Amino acid sequence: MAYTHQDSPPGAIAPTTLSPLELPAGVTSRFVDTSPHSLVFHILESLPKEDSPAGPRPQLILLIHGFPEIAYSFRKVLPLLAAQGYHAVAFDQRGYGRTFSRKPLEAASFRPLNLIKDTVTLVQVLGYTTVSCIVGHDFGAVTASLCALSRPDMFRRLVLMSHPTKGPPQLPLSTSPSYGQPSASPPPPVDMEKALSELPRPRKHYKWYYCTSPANAEMTFPAGPALHTFLRGYFHLKSADWDGNTPHPLEGWTADELQKMPRYYIMDLADTMRQAVERDMAEENPKAVSSRSARWLPDNELAVYVEEYGRTTFRGGLNWYKVQTQPDVASDVEAWSGAKISIPTLFVAGKRDWGTYQEPGAIEAMESGKSVKEGMYMGTVLIEDAGHWVNQEQPEKCVEEILKIVNLSYG
Numbered sequence: 001m002a003y004t005h006q007d008s009p010p011g012a013i014a015p016t017t018l019s020p021l022e023l024p025a026g027v028t029s030r031f032v033d034t035s036p037h038s039l040v041f042h043i044l045e046s047l048p049k050e051d052s053p054a055g056p057r058p059q060l061i062l063l064i065h066g067f068p069e070i071a072y073s074f075r076k077v078l079p080l081l082a083a084q085g086y087h088a089v090a091f092d093q094r095g096y097g098r099t100f101s102r103k104p105l106e107a108a109s110f111r112p113l114n115l116i117k118d119t120v121t122l123v124q125v126l127g128y129t130t131v132s133c134i135v136g137h138d139f140g141a142v143t144a145s146l147c148a149l150s151r152p153d154m155f156r157r158l159v160l161m162s163h164p165t166k167g168p169p170q171l172p173l174s175t176s177p178s179y180g181q182p183s184a185s186p187p188p189p190v191d192m193e194k195a196l197s198e199l200p201r202p203r204k205h206y207k208w209y210y211c212t213s214p215a216n217a218e219m220t221f222p223a224g225p226a227l228h229t230f231l232r233g234y235f236h237l238k239s240a241d242w243d244g245n246t247p248h249p250l251e252g253w254t255a256d257e258l259q260k261m262p263r264y265y266i267m268d269l270a271d272t273m274r275q276a277v278e279r280d281m282a283e284e285n286p287k288a289v290s291s292r293s294a295r296w297l298p299d300n301e302l303a304v305y306v307e308e309y310g311r312t313t314f315r316g317g318l319n320w321y322k323v324q325t326q327p328d329v330a331s332d333v334e335a336w337s338g339a340k341i342s343i344p345t346l347f348v349a350g351k352r353d354w355g356t357y358q359e360p361g362a363i364e365a366m367e368s369g370k371s372v373k374e375g376m377y378m379g380t381v382l383i384e385d386a387g388h389w390v391n392q393e394q395p396e397k398c399v400e401e402i403l404k405i406v407n408l409s410y411g
Contacts, residue, residue, distance in 0.1 A: 066138020
């Protein structure tokens, strides 16, 4: 299926003709044409103040957003990094925001190899051969970890936010049958959709919901004030502001364990995501929500997300989840089976973020040397007073941790 704007509101216009985003001081936006690569990236960037025109070129720090976000989610981080002498760049990923393609984006074009190529191409078009640190939040952490795994020569440091990595899937090791030994058969995959649906309170995983055909329209429409209400609730419930977030490790990838997570991860079987959010927001005081959110995502900033997703719909981001259900596409990462991330790596998340534990064993894989080479894992940092949106809720503390790994100032 091609990624088009068939679900977009009538009259959608080209991103280059849109009014500029309202950005904090020190942050600018522009389009970067990567021809002959098909994408024209929309980037936000902050540059250090030059003491001398002849001074050395600043090192690049590249920041990659997650879902349902855009480069704008790093608006508070960018100028703080530039103030420390770095060229900080965040970009709208393939299918998101104002980045666009000169040819139709097929759903399969969101395959892992293309996410790596997108990032490498952008780095080179920006005029760099190395990146001091690549930072990925949420689904952006998937792109960042793939880049670190495949191009350690280009990406020198890695910070994963809110989404730990188990590493690439391990292909089964066995003796060739030609030597008289039978090949081992891998265990059948768990049918989690079926297991969750058979719980006493029937449930479903949000990733499977995101892969359904109706999900995009159900999340996007009606747009306008209704979309603002939905996104306000979605951002609130996954933040430190919601008292319902009490994350902790899960014992395994089982329905009984997964059902311990909030509705925004493990939904009631018949619900849309809007309905899942409405259920929990019905018990919240709107004035209290608005007051607490004003600290990190006031209404005028949330309006940027509302306007962008009202224009593009959620289709581009949802295609990323669909790729995970297509084994022939997702299997790209099997090229690195058995490999580990070999550059200094740090994991940062909010202390009240369920994203740290939603995939049981991922944190342990990094800490034990299964997904990150021994000696390269710099630690797990859980930041107080932050939930899933740690880069927006606590930008100063995030920058502090990024600078530590860039300078390897530990101990």
